[in-house]
Amino acid sequence: MAEIFDRLVIRILLAAFVCLMLYLYRYAHVIFYPSVKRQVLKRINPAENPADSLHLFARLIGISLVFSSITFNESSGFFLSIFHFAVWGTIAIVLYLLSLFIVESIVFYNFDYKDEILKRKNMSYAFISFCHAIVIAYLTRTVMIEAENSLIILLVLWLYMLVIVGFSVKYYIFISKLSFNRLMLQKNLSLCFSYGGFALGAGFIIASCFDQEHYDITVYCIQVLLKTILSLLIFPLFKKGLVYIFPIKLGEDRGHQGHIDADMQSLGYGFYEGSVFIAGAILTTMIVNRIQFGTIYPFF
Amino acid sequence: MYKFFLYTILTILYLGLAKALSPSETGVQYLQNNKGFSKIVKGHQSTMILVDTHATGFLIKTYYQKYRLISGYDTVEEIIVRTSREFAKKNLKFIGLSIYRKSPEKEEFLPLPPGSLYVGNREYGEWRENKKGEIRWRFNKVFKNFPKYLGWGKFRPDEEFFQELRSRASLNEPFFGVQGEFGPQGKITQENFPHFFNEERMKKVDMKTLLIEYFKENF
Numbered sequence: 384m385a386e387i388f389d390r391l392v393i394r395i396l397l398a399a400f401v402c403l404m405l406y407l408y409r410y411a412h413v414i415f416y417p418s419v420k421r422q423v424l425k426r427i428n429p430a431e432n433p434a435d436s437l438h439l440f441a442r443l444i445g446i447s448l449v450f451s452s453i454t455f456n457e458s459s460g461f462f463l464s465i466f467h468f469a470v471w472g473t474i475a476i477v478l479y480l481l482s483l484f485i486v487e488s489i490v491f492y493n494f495d496y497k498d499e500i501l502k503r504k505n506m507s508y509a510f511i512s513f514c515h516a517i518v519i520a521y522l523t524r525t526v527m528i529e530a531e532n533s534l535i536i537l538l539v540l541w542l543y544m545l546v547i548v549g550f551s552v553k554y555y556i557f558i559s560k561l562s563f564n565r566l567m568l569q570k571n572l573s574l575c576f577s578y579g580g581f582a583l584g585a586g587f588i589i590a591s592c593f594d595q596e597h598y599d600i601t602v603y604c605i606q607v608l609l610k611t612i613l614s615l616l617i618f619p620l621f622k623k624g625l626v627y628i629f630p631i632k633l634g635e636d637r638g639h640q641g642h643i644d645a646d647m648q649s650l651g652y653g654f655y656e657g658s659v660f661i662a663g664a665i666l667t668t669m670i671v672n673r674i675q676f677g678t679i680y681p682f683f
Numbered sequence: 684m685y686k687f688f689l690y691t692i693l694t695i696l697y698l699g700l701a702k703a704l705s706p707s708e709t710g711v712q713y714l715q716n717n718k719g720f721s722k723i724v725k726g727h728q729s730t731m732i733l734v735d736t737h738a739t740g741f742l743i744k745t746y747y748q749k750y751r752l753i754s755g756y757d758t759v760e761e762i763i764v765r766t767s768r769e770f771a772k773k774n775l776k777f778i779g780l781s782i783y784r785k786s787p788e789k790e791e792f793l794p795l796p797p798g799s800l801y802v803g804n805r806e807y808g809e810w811r812e813n814k815k816g817e818i819r820w821r822f823n824k825v826f827k828n829f830p831k832y833l834g835w836g837k838f839r840p841d842e843e844f845f846q847e848l849r850s851r852a853s854l855n856e857p858f859f860g861v862q863g864e865f866g867p868q869g870k871i872t873q874e875n876f877p878h879f880f881n882e883e884r885m886k887k888v889d890m891k892t893l894l895i896e897y898f899k900e901n902f
């Protein structure tokens with residue numbers, strides 16, 4: 384009984400420590416978003432600016448996802464495991480926020496957080512930011528797991544992941560019919576669902592490319608690169624196939640360009656594109672990762 | 684057009700990278716035809732016996748062959764090579780035979796029973812009369828394991844076999860033994876290279892049996 388009670392106490396203490404790390408994260412968040420200082424450090428009013436609430440709390444979900452990759456090893460002692468969590472938690476916070484900052488700088492290079500969220504309360508911006516937060520968290524979590532407590536490998540994989548994510552977010556303009564900058568200015572929700580689907584899909588694909596056994600970091604990186612290129616080849620096939628199997632009608636039967644544009648900016652079209660991107664991405668991961676060809680080297 | 688161009692570039696990039704880094708490309712040598720043997724076989728007095736052959740792939744097949752390389756005083760090794768379709772098909776009827784022989788004087792590509800390079804060579808053995816009064820080839824003590832390596836089993840060549848071997852070689856005709864003991868139809872080859880003749884591999888399964896077995900295994 385004493386042992387069970389002791390374990391319960393340890394769990395409660397560790398939960399409290401995780402909360403403490405989250406408290407630290409709240410302040411770390413201010414480093415990358417100095418303009419939110421006043422809102423973050425004071426009591427938050429979600430009703431005042433839903434876009435800001437979505438933007439901020441998406442990061443809370445994200446950091447929770449990243450923290451979930453860290454393990455406590457109680458066999459090495461309570462304080463050592465807390466120290467381990469503190470070190471890796473801090474690394475996780477820094478990498479996560481830095482990744483988010485870099486990716487958002489690439490995607491929102493024409494937009495400013497202060498203008499879009501604080502002034503214009505742009506929900507489209509907030510939702511895209513939400514998707515970025517989740518995707519980057521999932522990917523950071525994946526590389527942290529793959530790094531297996533090696534800081535050097537973590538840094539290499541994290542940089543590698545960032546390069547792939549950086550290229551992949553640029554891929555959106557090739558596969559979507561929606562104009563990102565124009566619709567973002569219009570606070571269009573169709574864009575956010577379409578881009579959200581794309582970002583989540585890309586996240587699935589990249590995470591699945593990183594999720595493999597590794598013995599040698601060079602070979603591992605090459606395998607990841609090969610899988611990424613293969614995904615780039617497979618994904619358009621699924622996208623074309625899904626569009627062909629589930630055709631859509633835009634505008635009236637003899638509708639002119641204006642009607643088509645209006646339909647494309649509707650929420651339904653955003654759902655449609657987003658769903659096609661996610662479904663295509665999931666199916667791509669299946670084709671890239673779930674086909675067992677058996678041993679490559681011929682043993683017979 | 685732009686997207687198509689990009690897709691083509693990506694495909695080429697993927698194929699190029701995958702080919703350069705694939706273990707099957709880097710680990711297995713390619714043997715297009717007979718001429719490639721000399722690159723693989725380094726030692727003298729060497730013979731390459733075709734032990735097994737295998738094809739992988741669905742639409743585009745890749746052919747592999749397994750050879751037993753016996754080189755005079757060196758150790759015996761088994762080598763797997765990737766080969767061309769034509770070469771694989773051509774040699775399918777020469778399983779268990781020596782496809783290649785290399786001596787200091789020459790290279791030979793005529794399919795002959797394994798050990799034909801050594802039989803009659805006094806460096807490796809001699810003709811000796813056995814208890815039954817038959818004159819058979821016997822390897823020297825140093826090479827006592829050669830019959831096992833060559834896949835002879837209990838077979839020991841007699842002079843008739845040797846004469847026939849020389850006569851066929853001079854006519855440039857493949858030789859499967861006096862009684863046809865060697866090759867895919869030969870008893871000695873079937874006994875000593877059982878993997879190729881494994882019943883499971885030889886069995887041609889029809890769709891019905893395949894489905895029944897699938898449901899038995901999975902449900």
